[in-house]
Amino acid sequence: MNTDDQQLIDRCRAGDVEAFGGLVTRYQDRLYGTLVRMLGSTHEASDVAQDAFVLAFQKLDTFRGDSAFYSWLFRIAYNAAASRRRKRRIARTSVEATREQTGQEPADQRPSADPSHALQSQERSDLVRQALDELADDHRAVLVMKEMENLRYEQIAELLGCPVGTVRSRIHRARNELREKLNRALKAEQ
Amino acid sequence: MLSPEHQELLSAHFDGELASEERARVDTLLNESQEARELLQEFDEISAAVRNVDVPALPDGLRDAVLAQIRPAAPKPLARRPRWHRWAAPVLAASLALTVAVFLQQQVQQPATDLRVADHVISASPAELDDSIQPGDLSESAETALAFSAVTESSPAQPEATRSLSPLETDAMRLSSDAPDGLSTRLFPYGSQPVPGETRSLLVQQGDIPVVVNYTVVDVEKAAGQMRVFLSGNGIHHIVTTTPPEKPDVTGNEIENAPDARYVALLVDAPQDQVVAALNDFDSIQEVVDVDADYVEVSNSFGVEAEALPYRMQQKWEANDESLLPRMEASRQRNAAPGSAVGGEARKQEPASRMTTQGTARPAAPSPSAGALATETTNGVVDSPASAPKPRQLTQTATAGMAVQMAVSEQEVRQLMERQYHRRRVAESYPQSAATAPARPPAPPEPEPLETDGLGSQQGLSSRRVKLLLILQDQSDQ
Numbered sequence: 001m002n003t004d005d006q007q008l009i010d011r012c013r014a015g016d017v018e019a020f021g022g023l024v025t026r027y028q029d030r031l032y033g034t035l036v037r038m039l040g041s042t043h044e045a046s047d048v049a050q051d052a053f054v055l056a057f058q059k060l061d062t063f064r065g066d067s068a069f070y071s072w073l074f075r076i077a078y079n080a081a082a083s084r085r086r087k088r089r090i091a092r093t094s095v096e097a098t099r100e101q102t103g104q105e106p107a108d109q110r111p112s113a114d115p116s117h118a119l120q121s122q123e124r125s126d127l128v129r130q131a132l133d134e135l136a137d138d139h140r141a142v143l144v145m146k147e148m149e150n151l152r153y154e155q156i157a158e159l160l161g162c163p164v165g166t167v168r169s170r171i172h173r174a175r176n177e178l179r180e181k182l183n184r185a186l187k188a189e190q
Numbered sequence: 191m192l193s194p195e196h197q198e199l200l201s202a203h204f205d206g207e208l209a210s211e212e213r214a215r216v217d218t219l220l221n222e223s224q225e226a227r228e229l230l231q232e233f234d235e236i237s238a239a240v241r242n243v244d245v246p247a248l249p250d251g252l253r254d255a256v257l258a259q260i261r262p263a264a265p266k267p268l269a270r271r272p273r274w275h276r277w278a279a280p281v282l283a284a285s286l287a288l289t290v291a292v293f294l295q296q297q298v299q300q301p302a303t304d305l306r307v308a309d310h311v312i313s314a315s316p317a318e319l320d321d322s323i324q325p326g327d328l329s330e331s332a333e334t335a336l337a338f339s340a341v342t343e344s345s346p347a348q349p350e351a352t353r354s355l356s357p358l359e360t361d362a363m364r365l366s367s368d369a370p371d372g373l374s375t376r377l378f379p380y381g382s383q384p385v386p387g388e389t390r391s392l393l394v395q396q397g398d399i400p401v402v403v404n405y406t407v408v409d410v411e412k413a414a415g416q417m418r419v420f421l422s423g424n425g426i427h428h429i430v431t432t433t434p435p436e437k438p439d440v441t442g443n444e445i446e447n448a449p450d451a452r453y454v455a456l457l458v459d460a461p462q463d464q465v466v467a468a469l470n471d472f473d474s475i476q477e478v479v480d481v482d483a484d485y486v487e488v489s490n491s492f493g494v495e496a497e498a499l500p501y502r503m504q505q506k507w508e509a510n511d512e513s514l515l516p517r518m519e520a521s522r523q524r525n526a527a528p529g530s531a532v533g534g535e536a537r538k539q540e541p542a543s544r545m546t547t548q549g550t551a552r553p554a555a556p557s558p559s560a561g562a563l564a565t566e567t568t569n570g571v572v573d574s575p576a577s578a579p580k581p582r583q584l585t586q587t588a589t590a591g592m593a594v595q596m597a598v599s600e601q602e603v604r605q606l607m608e609r610q611y612h613r614r615r616v617a618e619s620y621p622q623s624a625a626t627a628p629a630r631p632p633a634p635p636e637p638e639p640l641e642t643d644g645l646g647s648q649q650g651l652s653s654r655r656v657k658l659l660l661i662l663q664d665q666s667d668q
Binding site: 017018020021024025028029032033036037042046049050053054057058122124125126128129132143144146147148152153168169171172175176178179182 | 207236
């Protein structure tokens with residue numbers, strides 16, 4: 001495990017609550033980015049991320065350090081997200097709508113000297129995001145875990161409590177569906 | 191055109207998840223098929239597209255929000271909070287009577303490695319409902335329960351050593367100032383599997399006041415089974431729901447080595463008085479308080495994936511139930527019959543007094559018996575059992591809910607269900623033996639047998655489960 005993480009964890013366990021802030025700062029963007037893709041809602045992603053960090057702190061004594069802190073944190077976040085989903089079917093607020101509501105600009109704006117290129121990139125990103133949102137929850141979840149977190153099939157299976165074969169099949173279907181949606185969308189644009 | 195199998199192989203190949211034999215097949219495929227190579231290229235593009243999706247910036251303040259949340263709770267990593275805390279707050283907010291049934295002194299001998307035990311058993315102090323709640327804010331029953339749960343430092347693990355928190359709060363305050371961390375560590379043994387009959391303690395806070403909650407570990411199967419038999423025997427309509435298998439990281443109260451732990455709730459559809467009167471006969475329960483079933487449903491995260499065990503009951507709840515009252519009546523007659531385990535000798539051994547929902551000791555209530563019970567209908571009219579059955583519909587006003595919560599392993603739930611199924615099978619196969627049972631009236635019609643080959647494979651039940659739960663959700667949402 002990352003020695004910096006371990007130091008922060010040790011300080012937390014010794015009663016230094018503020019040290020946990022270091023872990024939050026270190027991993028909040030990564031966790032949030034994955035959760036937004038997985039949940040399709042920035043509000044929900046933000047809430048789940050916060051819940052996950054709080055839970056992680058409360059359970060810090062059970063973290064044995066067998067895996068990286070972030071992996072452990074991500075499991076907590078995924079389970080917290082699943083728990084929220086069980087509790088209520090939240091009408092998803094699209095990322096687009098959130099941007100309009102909050103006025104926040106995308107964090108991941110890749111620099112480009114060509115404004116038209118930037119526009120194309122933005123449009124393409126919107127297309128992908130929309131297609132991703134349209135996937136079934138379980139398909140989107142496995143694909144995001146694979147693409148964003150680079151989890152092994154076995155790890156995903158363990159997280160979801162399903163066979164590895166199911167993970168493999170879901171990822172394949174998610175890719176295929178995404179591919180078809182994007183192809184259709186691009187053709188329609190042309 | 192690539193076959194779906196080939197496409198899936200390519201997808202797994204792209205992820206580097208193929209075994210050597212499959213890898214060889216894919217290599218051959220890629221050598222021979224332009225389409226396969228193009229598909230692999232598309233997978234690459236899709237992967238990049240997903241990773242490059244623009245995401246609005248994380249709102250400022252997450253770090254501060256997290257720290258603000260954990261600062262006052264700093265000691266609590268050492269004191270796990272029971273899961274029901276999550277739904278207890280809304281229950282309080284709605285000024286509903288408080289929870290909880292407390293099972294005590296279950297004398298069960300089981301090996302420590304057996305997962306069929308409940309750790310966070312059924313019992314907790316209302317002080318855990320909300321740290322910000324002060325004693326004066328609590329209802330009478332809550333304060334009573336609080337008094338039940340508080341102990342002094344000198345006797346931290348003795349369930350009998352309870353006392354009223356007020357006005358003797360000074361001792362509790364001293365707990366806090368002395369060595370709260372050391373106390374928590376001492377009270378809560380980590381890494382050990384709970385053993386039925388074992389008394390455990392939990393340190394929580396009520397405002398600035400630390401409160402020690404004692405609880406007794408019970409055998410889940412036995413406790414749940416006893417409760418169900420008892421409720422049925424008293425003609426109390428109920429359902430049992432379980433959550434899906436809990437992932438170990440969801441809450442702060444995971445059970446060590448039991449990642450498939452589930453939570454069980456008994457939802458009771460009966461007037462409060464009837465439930466309380468009946469439960470006064472249940473020796474293991476010290477206190478019962480009602481909550482609304484819809485609150486249990488909503489806030490206990492028994493969402494659409496929750497599963498109900500007694501589907502026949504569930505079926506009854508799904509629609510206007512014209513057969514419920516006759517079933518209750520038949521159940522009461524059975525209960526009143528001589529030799530009935532629930533209604534017979536057990537009834538006569540009532541203690542001198544019991545705790546009521548109001549928290550005051552009172553003479554034991556008369557046991558519900560045939561002809562004595564009344565059933566409240568949805569419009570509040572009280573029908574005698576002898577009156578003609580009326581359609582009954584589950585509504586918020588008619589639903590009293592009792593939440594009894596415990597952790598249970600998936601294996602155990604499966605065993606319970608299979609046992610129930612086989613029992614019915616035996617009854618169907620050997621009707622004569624049932625007929626020779628002493629003074630036992632014919633059982634009410636049984637529903638279709640459950641296809642029980644494990645919880646995970648009961649897809650056929652899903653729609654029924656969902657239907658039930660949607661009914662409950664409608665009550666709360668509208």
